[in-house]
Structure formats: C-alpha cells, structure tokens
Amino acid sequence: MSLLVVRDLGKSFGGLTAVDEVSFSIRPGELLALIGPNGAGKTTTFNMINGQLRADRGSAQLSGHELLGLAPRDIWRLGVGRTFQIAETFGSFTALENVQMALLSHQRRLFSFLKPARAFAQARAQELLEQVGMAQQGERACSELAYGDVKRVELAMALANEPKLLLMDEPTAGMAPEERHALMALTKRLVLEQNIAVLFTEHSMDVVFAFADRVIVLARGRLIAQGTPAEVRANRQVQEVYFGTGATFHADWGGGQ
C-alpha cells in the first residue's frame, strides 16, 4: 500500500518545463532515491511536494490527502518531514537544545516555558539523541561537533516531528565516504524500525546503489527510468543521460551494494 502517490506532476518556469508529467509512489519503510543530472528537476519536485513551490499540474496524495495547494506548515503537520540544516545561529545551542526546539515546535509550543512541556521535551530529546547514537554528546554545542555528528543531530530533529514521509535533499553532501555510509545505514535502520518512507536526492551513486530500495531517474524534467538500483544501473537510457556528466556516477558505478 503506497503512502505517497504522485501523479502527472508538472511545473514550468516561463518557457522551460522543469518537471514534466512525473508519476511515482512510495511505500512505508521504503527508501526511494530521486536521481538525475544537474537541472533534471529534482529540487523542483521536492519543493512541490513540501509546499514551497506551487505545482502547475498533477497531484501528490499522502494517504489519500492532497498535498498540492497546501501551505508548507500544513503539509508538515500531515506528517511530511524534512531534514533541515542546523543554522549557524543555532550552532551555539547544544545538541539536546536543538532537538528540544524541534520537539517544542512539533507540539506547537515553541518557546513555551511551561515546565511540563520543557520536561517532556528534555526526556524525549534525550531519547531521540540515543536513537541516532549521540546520547553522550547532548550537552555539547553543535558548533563543536564533527560534521557527521551534526548530521546525526539533524536526523534526530527530523524524527522529532514523527514524520510518515521524510524528504532528504542530498543528506550526505560534504561528507567523507565512510561518514556517508554510516549516516545512511543509520537512516535506513531507523526508517525501517519506524516504518517511515524516505524520498532522497543524492549525487553520490555509491550511496544510492548501497542504500536505496528503489530509484527513480529524472532527465530534463521527465522520469526516464525507475526500478531497483540494479535495474537502473543497467538501463541504457540512464547510462546515456549520465555519460559525460558526472565523474562520480562513473567512478562509483560498480562500487555500490
């Protein structure tokens, strides 16, 4: 049973069709990678689903609820979460405080200083930090943490919203290969345990081939292939689209799984 069903999604900017009749679906517990060369329409697709960008055509239904046309906050409340980067201004806050803020915001009690809300958030924040393997570092300022650990805190913050669907835009950008794999292995374990569906974009093909359950491929706004990582890797049209565009794709071509 699909959680998110996207049908004939479309968006144009002036004369440019950025996303053209794109259809796909995701099941709970599934990691679906959205890949494609630069300018393929990945970010535009993401932003239509999370409400930041108005779609021109199509539909995106979460358990039968139409998302298109809703404000980002209402989409978030329906259970569509996203990883967001800890802004520099919050770097001075501890890991625990950052997760607490995400929790209080989820409960619509942001900056509530009522004792019960604070106590609840503190206990739950600690639990979330444990889930991402950061229980011992809760009192450290995020600005002092290693990059991979900041990413773990950001994952805990995304989970605070108890999402049904998690949108991750290049979750491993800027990370070293071992760090990338550790973060994605953790993400995979948590989403399976919590039955969350994940849609992620990723330029690193080794991550895609190692962790995605299924892959959809966009090129110039159109969905040109979908299937298992092995099917997509063997797809001639996909190989043609990527040829000469990304050294990463070719370098890591055989390195996944």
Ligand SMILES: Nc1ncnc2c1ncn2[C@@H]1O[C@H](COP(=O)(O)OP(=O)(O)OP(=O)(O)O)[C@@H](O)[C@H]1O
């Ligand atoms: N606000 C905008 N106004 C005009 N054109 C836009 C706008 N946003 C995106 N585009 C164009 O739409 C197309 C798809 O862009 P998009 O950012 O969705 O691609 P992408 O697959 O996410 O690329 P990348 O991998 O480089 O991030 C591109 O040609 C881009 O230039």
